[in-house]
Amino acid sequence: MTWTAWRRARSVVFAMAVVIVAVVAVLLLMGVHQQLVWSEYLRRPCRGGFPTGHLDYCERAVAQVSNASRYNTLIVFVVIALGPLFGVVLGVIAVAQEIERRTVRLSWTQSQSRQKWLASSFLVNIATLVVLFVPLCLVATWWNRVAHYAPRIRLNGFPITGFSILFMSIFAFVLVGTVGMFVRKSGWTFAVGFVVAIACIYAVEYYVRPDLAPTTFVKVGTSSVELGSASGFYGSNGVPPNAWEKSNGIALVGSRSAPSAATMNTLSRRLSDCYASPMGKEKNGDNDCIHKTNIEFFALYVPDSEYWTVQLREGSIYAGITLLLAGAGFLTVRRMLA
Amino acid sequence: MTEAPAVLEAAGLGRRYRRTWALSDCTLSIPQGRVVALVGPNGAGKSTLLRIAAGLTPPTTGSLSLFGTNALNPTPSLKSRVGFLDQERPLYSSFRVSEILHFGQSSNPSWNMTVAHEHLDRLNISLRSRVSKLSGGQQAQVALTVCLAKEPELLLLDEPAAALDPVAREDLLRLLMRQVADSGSSVILSTHSLSDVAAICDYVVVLARSRVVLADDIEFVLESHRLISSLRGDATVLPDGAIAVDERNSARQTAALVRVELPLNETGWKIEQPTLEEIVMAYLRAGIASPLESDEVRFENRERT
Numbered sequence: 001m002t003w004t005a006w007r008r009a010r011s012v013v014f015a016m017a018v019v020i021v022a023v024v025a026v027l028l029l030m031g032v033h034q035q036l037v038w039s040e041y042l043r044r045p046c047r048g049g050f051p052t053g054h055l056d057y058c059e060r061a062v063a064q065v066s067n068a069s070r071y072n073t074l075i076v077f078v079v080i081a082l083g084p085l086f087g088v089v090l091g092v093i094a095v096a097q098e099i100e101r102r103t104v105r106l107s108w109t110q111s112q113s114r115q116k117w118l119a120s121s122f123l124v125n126i127a128t129l130v131v132l133f134v135p136l137c138l139v140a141t142w143w144n145r146v147a148h149y150a151p152r153i154r155l156n157g158f159p160i161t162g163f164s165i166l167f168m169s170i171f172a173f174v175l176v177g178t179v180g181m182f183v184r185k186s187g188w189t190f191a192v193g194f195v196v197a198i199a200c201i202y203a204v205e206y207y208v209r210p211d212l213a214p215t216t217f218v219k220v221g222t223s224s225v226e227l228g229s230a231s232g233f234y235g236s237n238g239v240p241p242n243a244w245e246k247s248n249g250i251a252l253v254g255s256r257s258a259p260s261a262a263t264m265n266t267l268s269r270r271l272s273d274c275y276a277s278p279m280g281k282e283k284n285g286d287n288d289c290i291h292k293t294n295i296e297f298f299a300l301y302v303p304d305s306e307y308w309t310v311q312l313r314e315g316s317i318y319a320g321i322t323l324l325l326a327g328a329g330f331l332t333v334r335r336m337l338a
Numbered sequence: 339m340t341e342a343p344a345v346l347e348a349a350g351l352g353r354r355y356r357r358t359w360a361l362s363d364c365t366l367s368i369p370q371g372r373v374v375a376l377v378g379p380n381g382a383g384k385s386t387l388l389r390i391a392a393g394l395t396p397p398t399t400g401s402l403s404l405f406g407t408n409a410l411n412p413t414p415s416l417k418s419r420v421g422f423l424d425q426e427r428p429l430y431s432s433f434r435v436s437e438i439l440h441f442g443q444s445s446n447p448s449w450n451m452t453v454a455h456e457h458l459d460r461l462n463i464s465l466r467s468r469v470s471k472l473s474g475g476q477q478a479q480v481a482l483t484v485c486l487a488k489e490p491e492l493l494l495l496d497e498p499a500a501a502l503d504p505v506a507r508e509d510l511l512r513l514l515m516r517q518v519a520d521s522g523s524s525v526i527l528s529t530h531s532l533s534d535v536a537a538i539c540d541y542v543v544v545l546a547r548s549r550v551v552l553a554d555d556i557e558f559v560l561e562s563h564r565l566i567s568s569l570r571g572d573a574t575v576l577p578d579g580a581i582a583v584d585e586r587n588s589a590r591q592t593a594a595l596v597r598v599e600l601p602l603n604e605t606g607w608k609i610e611q612p613t614l615e616e617i618v619m620a621y622l623r624a625g626i627a628s629p630l631e632s633d634e635v636r637f638e639n640r641e642r643t
Contacts, residue, residue: 001444001445003440003441003444004430004441004444004445007430007433007437007441008430008432011432101428101431102424102426102428103428103429103430104428105389105392105394105422105424105426105428106424106428106429106430106481106484107445108393108394109392109393109394109417109420109421109422110417110442110445110446110488111414111415111417111418111445111446111447111448111488112414112417112445113413113414116414334411335396337394337395337396338389338394338395
């Protein structure tokens with residue numbers, strides 16, 4: 001049965017492998033080039049800035065960085081999309097296509113249970129996704145670092161680093177495999193499955209991930225000072241440049257956590273009133289008002305050190321949903337019409 | 339000695355799709371070692387009955403056992419005793435024939451590769467051919483080979499010869515009969531061809547309007563039915579022991595196919611031996627319960643309009 005599951009998907013898997021090899025090659029070529037231009041800009045005399053006397057040289061260096069990075073958004077979109085897309089395609093082939101072409105009537109009348117058929121199909125395709133996506137995950141993680149695309153903990157850097165793409169692909173595969181048992185048509189299963197998979201991935205990214213790791217509360221200066229960073233990233237004063245800043249605002253002096261929105265509104269109003277008063281219009285009025293209203297600026301962020309915690313927890317969430325979907329699939333397949 | 343359990347036993351079996359009953363109140367007992375023809379018009383429930391027996395479709399009502407074992411949730415060991423050929427003969431079209439055989443081998447512990455190769459050699463079907471490149475008849479043969487190489491004790495064949503040209507049809511039926519003779523398997527096959535029934539089957543089940551209307555040995559069915567006719571006015575009441583299955587009236591003549599329980603006396607009726615085709619057609623036209631099962635259906639009790 002495992003052989004049959006592999007044989008059925010084989011030609012599509014080979015096509016997927018070609019696409020992944022091409023994407024990996026592009027990432028490697030882009031990464032090597034971007035690593036060169038970034039190192040040119042970050043070393044002396046520019047050091048990631050525009051020191052006096054080297055303005056022209058550093059402007060050229062930064063133009064090279066910008067030129068080398070022009071396809072970053074596109075390549076990131078392609079890399080992220082491959083996970084759910086390939087998962088959905090294999091999910092359609094594994095179940096909906098078998099039902100639509102009636103070959104389940106052949107499989108289910110051989111000397112084995114339907115559950116074994118489904119288990120073989122799921123395991124073979126999940127193993128295939130692991131083999132396809134682990135190299136891509138490793139290369140994309142390397143590329144993100146050398147291309148200085150985004151801090152890996154942030155929303156735009158997280159999906160292309162670590163094993164996020166693999167988690168998404170396996171989740172999409174099992175989701176579509178299970179959906180296919182109900183929809184039973186390949187085209188509709190692809191359409192419905194892809195939309196549902198993307199909606200779930202979006203929900204995890206924006207509504208679940210922000211709560212997956214403890215945040216750090218930090219006081220920041222009264223003005224946001226951008227500092228040059230050897231990593232190529234820039235952060236607000238007080239927030240590490242490679243951290244994920246989730247929110248910022250004002251709080252009473254001595255606070256150790258972010259106040260509620262209502263409290264922040266009250267403090268903000270109080271500060272505005274002070275700015276509008278004669279005191280606020282004097283020289284150093286801004287600082288005087290901040291001092292008088294007893295407030296300070298803060299930021300909440302997730303440090304880079306929490307990266308693998310978030311990867312592990314998000315991966316566990318995908319694994320949990322995947323197991324639930326697979327369980328639903330195993331219950332459904334027992335009483336399905338062929 | 340205890341009697342061997344029936345190869346297939348159904349009690350009150352029914353399957354409903356939305357509001358339509360595809361099979362209704364099907365009660366049957368088919369003895370082992372027979373070649374059974376399942377006959378009926380389109381939509382009579384033949385394929386539904388076979389798919390329920392193959393474990394592909396769960397019934398809405400009733401029970402079904404194969405070899406005395408509940409077959410509604412068939413175990414792998416029960417499945418290994420049953421071969422099923424679907425009407426649409428689904429095969430993996432991108433596979434080569436050898437890969438189809440490999441699929442069968444990896445899915446069935448009792449697989450006999452020699453049987454499979456011999457059958458395909460006899461039919462000149464190359465193992466290297468892709469299924470999608472084979473003709474409809476060859477695909478049917480490959481699908482049948484997958485069934486036969488399992489060496490099942492019961493073969494369920496849903497219109498195995500449908501849409502085949504006469505040569506392919508004869509090849510397929512000959513192959514089937516050879517296998518049955520060699521292995522002693524039981525076969526239940528659905529068909530629209532009454533000539534096939536007469537040629538290869540020894541038991542007939544007639545389904546009409548989703549119900550079983552006749553189920554018996556063909557020899558007994560032939561023995562127990564007569565075609566009677568008389569000129570209008572010569573006879574108005576059926577002979578004793580005759581139960582009408584179907585009757586036809588014209589201006590000059592009354593004719594009926596009857597089931598006989600006693601030797602018929604000559605009472606003005608002309609009595610003839612019907613062919614199996616005439617008997618089956620009479621049951622299909624009447625679409626009634628078998629007279630054996632429903633004694634109320636008697637010629638003399640029916641109101642004529």
